[in-house]
Structure formats: C-alpha cells, structure tokens
Amino acid sequence: MPVKLNHSTSHGPESAGDELLSFFRAMADPSRLKIVGLLARQACAVEQLSALLGIGESTVSHHLARLADAGLVSARAEGHYSMYSLHLDALAAMARRLLKTEQLPALASGIDHGSFDRKVLASFTGPDGRFTAFPSQEKKFLVLLRHVLQDFRPGVRYSEKKVNEILSRYSEDTAKLRRSLVDFGFMDREGGGRDYWRKDRVAPEARIRGEAS
Amino acid sequence: MPVKLNHSTSHGPESAGDELLSFFRAMADPSRLKIVGLLARQACAVEQLSALLGIGESTVSHHLARLADAGLVSARAEGHYSMYSLHLDALAAMARRLLKTEQLPALASGIDHGSFDRKVLASFTGPDGRFTAFPSQEKKFLVLLRHVLQDFRPGVRYSEKKVNEILSRYSEDTAKLRRSLVDFGFMDREGGGRDYWRKDRVAPEARIRGEAS
DNA sequence: AAAATGATTCTATACGCATCGAATCAATTG
DNA sequence: CAATTGATTCGATGCGTATAGAATCATTTT
Incomplete structure (x- = not known):
C-alpha cells in the first residue's frame, strides 16, 4: 500500500x-x-x-x-x-x-551567495589580509573593491589622506584602489579629491550607525 | 561546446x-x-x-x-x-x-494495445484453439467474447444452429457463449432466438464486404 | 477448506550517472 | 612567447535505481 x-x-x-x-x-x-x-x-x-x-x-x-x-x-x-x-x-x-x-x-534557495566572493578573496589575499595581486577579471576585482569598501562607513566623509591610510591595509597601490572605487561608483568625491564618502549602495537601515573608524 | x-x-x-x-x-x-x-x-x-x-x-x-x-x-x-x-x-x-x-x-504511443488480450487468450486457449476454461474475471471473459466474435461477419444474419456450430469451435458450452454475446451487447437477436447478427461495433468501411462463412 | 489470482515485498543484479581529480584545450595576460 | 585561467574531456569510483524472479499476502473462486 x-x-x-x-x-x-x-x-x-x-x-x-x-x-x-x-x-x-x-x-x-x-x-x-x-x-x-x-x-x-x-x-x-x-x-x-x-x-x-x-x-x-x-x-x-x-x-x-x-x-x-x-x-x-x-x-x-x-x-x-x-x-x-x-x-x-x-x-x-x-x-x-x-x-x-x-x-x-x-x-x-539555500545557496550561499557569498561563497564566490569568499573563494575569490581567498585566492587574492595572503594570511595577513593583504592583497597578493589584483585579479585581471573585472568581476573578481569588484569583489576586492566591495571588500575594502566595508572599512568605510556610510554617511561619513573621509579625507584623501584617511582614505589612503585605510586602503594601505590591503595594498601599496592605494591610488589604483582609490580611483577604481570612484570609477565603479562605490565612492564619490568632492572638491577635486578633498573629501570622499561611500555611496549609498546599502540597505537603508544599515545607515543608522554613524561611527567612523 | x-x-x-x-x-x-x-x-x-x-x-x-x-x-x-x-x-x-x-x-x-x-x-x-x-x-x-x-x-x-x-x-x-x-x-x-x-x-x-x-x-x-x-x-x-x-x-x-x-x-x-x-x-x-x-x-x-x-x-x-x-x-x-x-x-x-x-x-x-x-x-x-x-x-x-x-x-x-x-x-x-508505441504501446501495443492488443498485448493484454493476447496474453489472456494464450492463458485460456489450448494448442487446438479451444478454450480450456472461462476466466472468472469479467474483463478477461470479454476478451474471449471479442475473440469468437471475429468469426461472425457484420451485417450477416445467422440461425441459432449456425451460431452454435461456430461457437462449438471454442467450447462445448455454446449456450453460455451465445447468451453472453447478447448480454454484453456484442450480438442482437430477433424472433426470440431465430436469427442472430453481430451488432455494429466496427468501423463503417468494414461493412462493405458481405460474405458469410 | 483448497486453489487460484492479483498485488506487494524482498533480494539480487546490472546499468546509469553524479561526482571528483587529472589531463587537455583555448584564450588571455604578462 | 610563457604563464595563467576558465572550460571541457577523460577515467575511475560509488551510489541510486530499474528490472526480474521468488516469496508472501490478501481476496476470490471452486
């Protein structure tokens, strides 16, 4: 039966x-x-x-x-x-x-949509957390950019000096990272490079916390 | 590729x-x-x-x-x-x-719709073509009836004597076969059993040929 | 009650195929 | 050109399962 x-x-x-x-x-x-x-x-x-x-x-x-x-x-x-x-x-x-x-x-459903990013990060970062190289594939480079972007708080303005300090945690080529962040629309700037801030690509409720590093 | x-x-x-x-x-x-x-x-x-x-x-x-x-x-x-x-x-x-x-x-598609009938016939007919027994399951008994029905031509009237002669090729119990053929609507009769004929359950074009056995 | 019958379960068996790792191919980057 | 990388193919392995036959069960017929 x-x-x-x-x-x-x-x-x-x-x-x-x-x-x-x-x-x-x-x-x-x-x-x-x-x-x-x-x-x-x-x-x-x-x-x-x-x-x-x-x-x-x-x-x-x-x-x-x-x-x-x-x-x-x-x-x-x-x-x-x-x-x-x-x-x-x-x-x-x-x-x-x-x-x-x-x-x-x-x-x-049940797919971990961050697994690809994690795999890419694992391939291009050393044990110290710094980038070992820049991926040539744009899609993977974007993963790295989104990663460093997490060190910037939404709604906070950073001087170029401060931006470089943060970026230097990941690579010596801070200029490339800084320029790419702007080119791909992750950050915006004012006064020809005096102030930088993270562009709002994040869910609204995440903007409540206003702490700076 | x-x-x-x-x-x-x-x-x-x-x-x-x-x-x-x-x-x-x-x-x-x-x-x-x-x-x-x-x-x-x-x-x-x-x-x-x-x-x-x-x-x-x-x-x-x-x-x-x-x-x-x-x-x-x-x-x-x-x-x-x-x-x-x-x-x-x-x-x-x-x-x-x-x-x-x-x-x-x-x-x-591609299914042989006669295979069930053939299997049943093989189970209930001997090598001489006569029925060895009557199946108790109605569905299988109908298979036997449809089988003997093929010895009757559409559009031809048969006397009860002739009907019995044909049915006797398959079983001695011609009465049961004859009665079942009528009960299940395979044949019809007239004059209280004087004449029998096959009921038209077949494609029209098959009625053209009028031969009798 | 005994025999027959339709259906299900059990037990092997064999084939298909999902998976991985290695080798290979193709295209890009340096 | 050499090295890297994404993709495909190949070979091997293990699991799932489609299938048949024997045994079992339940129902019906004799």
Missing part, C-alpha cells in the same frame, strides 16, 4: 524546489511516462499495465509506488483489483509552477 | 514523449534544478556556478551539457568566459504541454 506523504512536515531546511524535484524524478523514466499516458485515458490495474508495457508486474508495482510518492497517482480497491488513477490536478499544479517564471529563482 | 540539437530530424520511431522524457531527466537532479534557478535570475559562467553550488567545475560543466542537450540552456562566448543562459521559452513550452491533458495519452 503506497504511503501518502505530503505536507512537508517542516522537519528540516526543506528547499522550495523539493516538491518539484520529486515530481521530476517521478517522471524521468520511460516506463513511468507511459504509465502516466495510459492512466490519463483511463484507470488501470497493475496486471493490465504490466501486459501493455511488457514489463513485470513487480516492476510496475514499484513504478506506481514511486508515482504515488510524488502524489501523481493513487489506488482505490475495486473488487479484487486495485485500480490506479492519475491525479490530473497535481500534474497541472506542477506545470503551472514552471510557468511562473518570477519565482523560478526560488529553486536556488 | 554544447551541440545544438532540436528539430527532431525524424530518423526513427521518435515517440511523442521523447522530448518530454529528456526534459524530465534533465530536471531530475538537485544540482541542475539549482542551476536552473540561478540562471533564471541571470546568466552565469561555469566558475561562478561551481562556487555557488559548492561542487567541482567539471561536474557543473557536465550538468550544463545535459541541460543543453535538453535545449534548456545555451552558452555564448563572452570574453574569456562562456556565459550560460536559460531558455525560458523552452521551459514554458514543456509546461504548457503538461497542461494540455487531452494529448497526454500520446505519451503512451
């Missing part, structure tokens, strides 16, 4: 795509696809499906159990037989999920 | 569900589902996906090749990178297919 399991009982970090995953795995088999096709026309018993597909009854039973786990079919006893029927609504629900493209990124 | 293959070039008995099958198999993996989720937001390079997913670059390359085979992603060279992007339209096309329930039975 196929166990009915749904209602993800929240006993762990159930990813948003887990339901979709079991759905796809249930459909990712030629025999099961044919079973779905046959059950779409009419409910069938195991024996009949076995004859139609040309595979053993035990195999069919196994496939049906798998489809039932995904909530796609269910059996009801009818006389001596157990007739399996397709749940068209469940199938349609999954299909509609795929059409809502705006919530497709939820499939990537 | 992922090869672009579509337009099923009709080089064989391509089952209607083959496209769907490769689609499902492409999506039936947790890593690939996450890749789809990430690419739904923005195009990515292999290196970045590898870092985000925490799996090797070679593995990611393999997964992307699989998704590309299913027509779900494609790569375009951008500088030194090859940026992979998602084909939202292909994904939507598959989803819409699942919603058209009336053509779901096409998934079972």
Whole structure:
C-alpha cells in the first residue's frame, strides 16, 4: 500500500524546489511516462499495465509506488483489483509552477551567495589580509573593491589622506584602489579629491550607525 | 561546446514523449534544478556556478551539457568566459504541454494495445484453439467474447444452429457463449432466438464486404 | 477448506550517472 | 612567447535505481 506523504512536515531546511524535484524524478523514466499516458485515458490495474508495457508486474508495482510518492497517482480497491488513477490536478499544479517564471529563482534557495566572493578573496589575499595581486577579471576585482569598501562607513566623509591610510591595509597601490572605487561608483568625491564618502549602495537601515573608524 | 540539437530530424520511431522524457531527466537532479534557478535570475559562467553550488567545475560543466542537450540552456562566448543562459521559452513550452491533458495519452504511443488480450487468450486457449476454461474475471471473459466474435461477419444474419456450430469451435458450452454475446451487447437477436447478427461495433468501411462463412 | 489470482515485498543484479581529480584545450595576460 | 585561467574531456569510483524472479499476502473462486 503506497504511503501518502505530503505536507512537508517542516522537519528540516526543506528547499522550495523539493516538491518539484520529486515530481521530476517521478517522471524521468520511460516506463513511468507511459504509465502516466495510459492512466490519463483511463484507470488501470497493475496486471493490465504490466501486459501493455511488457514489463513485470513487480516492476510496475514499484513504478506506481514511486508515482504515488510524488502524489501523481493513487489506488482505490475495486473488487479484487486495485485500480490506479492519475491525479490530473497535481500534474497541472506542477506545470503551472514552471510557468511562473518570477519565482523560478526560488529553486536556488539555500545557496550561499557569498561563497564566490569568499573563494575569490581567498585566492587574492595572503594570511595577513593583504592583497597578493589584483585579479585581471573585472568581476573578481569588484569583489576586492566591495571588500575594502566595508572599512568605510556610510554617511561619513573621509579625507584623501584617511582614505589612503585605510586602503594601505590591503595594498601599496592605494591610488589604483582609490580611483577604481570612484570609477565603479562605490565612492564619490568632492572638491577635486578633498573629501570622499561611500555611496549609498546599502540597505537603508544599515545607515543608522554613524561611527567612523 | 554544447551541440545544438532540436528539430527532431525524424530518423526513427521518435515517440511523442521523447522530448518530454529528456526534459524530465534533465530536471531530475538537485544540482541542475539549482542551476536552473540561478540562471533564471541571470546568466552565469561555469566558475561562478561551481562556487555557488559548492561542487567541482567539471561536474557543473557536465550538468550544463545535459541541460543543453535538453535545449534548456545555451552558452555564448563572452570574453574569456562562456556565459550560460536559460531558455525560458523552452521551459514554458514543456509546461504548457503538461497542461494540455487531452494529448497526454500520446505519451503512451508505441504501446501495443492488443498485448493484454493476447496474453489472456494464450492463458485460456489450448494448442487446438479451444478454450480450456472461462476466466472468472469479467474483463478477461470479454476478451474471449471479442475473440469468437471475429468469426461472425457484420451485417450477416445467422440461425441459432449456425451460431452454435461456430461457437462449438471454442467450447462445448455454446449456450453460455451465445447468451453472453447478447448480454454484453456484442450480438442482437430477433424472433426470440431465430436469427442472430453481430451488432455494429466496427468501423463503417468494414461493412462493405458481405460474405458469410 | 483448497486453489487460484492479483498485488506487494524482498533480494539480487546490472546499468546509469553524479561526482571528483587529472589531463587537455583555448584564450588571455604578462 | 610563457604563464595563467576558465572550460571541457577523460577515467575511475560509488551510489541510486530499474528490472526480474521468488516469496508472501490478501481476496476470490471452486
């Protein structure tokens, strides 16, 4: 008897795509696809499906159990037989999920979006925290810039001397870092370089704290 | 470089569900589902996906090749990178297919719908072609009735004597066969059993030939 | 009650494939 | 040109699972 399991009982970090995953795995088999096709026309018993597909009854039973786990079919006893029927609504629900493209990124939930940055930083910083080199790839260079930017507080004005002091923690080439921070829009300046400040690229509530280093 | 293959070039008995099958198999993996989720937001390079997913670059390359085979992603060279992007339209096309329930039975194309009948006949007929027993299951008994019905021509009237003669090829219990043929609507009769004829359950063009056995 | 039958479970077995590491390729940077 | 780097391919390994057959269970028929 196929166990009915749904209602993800929240006993762990159930990813948003887990339901979709079991759905796809249930459909990712030629025999099961044919079973779905046959059950779409009419409910069938195991024996009949076995004859139609040309595979053993035990195999069919196994496939049906798998489809039932995904909530796609269910059996009801009818006389001596157990007739399996397709749940068209469940199938349609999954299909509609795929059409809502705006919530497709939820499939990537549980992804650590900082892991790439961390990997890049690990490659280009020594054990003292200073940069060993500047990556040639712009995408990775931006990672370094965002990293040094964290030493500047939003809403605080820094003199060029102070900026260089902070940047010198990471590299001797403070000029390149300073210029790049402005070029890529991470910082802005006034008076031809007298004052620098971090441009607001951060969530509003993070601006409350006004401390300077 | 992922090869672009579509337009099923009709080089064989391509089952209607083959496209769907490769689609499902492409999506039936947790890593690939996450890749789809990430690419739904923005195009990515292999290196970045590898870092985000925490799996090797070679593995990611393999997964992307699989998704590309299913027509779900494609790569375009951008500088030194090859940026992979998602084909939202292909994904939507598959989803819409699942919603058209009336053509779901096409998934079972290539199924021999007579195999069940043949199996039943083989179980209940001896080498001489006569029935060894009557199946107790109604569904199987109907198979036998349809079988003997083929010895009667549409549009021809048979006397009860002639009917019994034909039925006696299969079983001594001609009365049960004759009565069942009428009860289940395969044949009709007139004059309280004087004349019998096959009821028209067959395609119209098959009625043209009027021969009697 | 005994026999038959449809279905499920159990046990192997074999194939597919996800994964990694190494080798290779291609393009860029120095 | 040499070195680096991103990407792909290749070889090997381990896990998952599709499948068949035997055993078991439950129901029905005789």
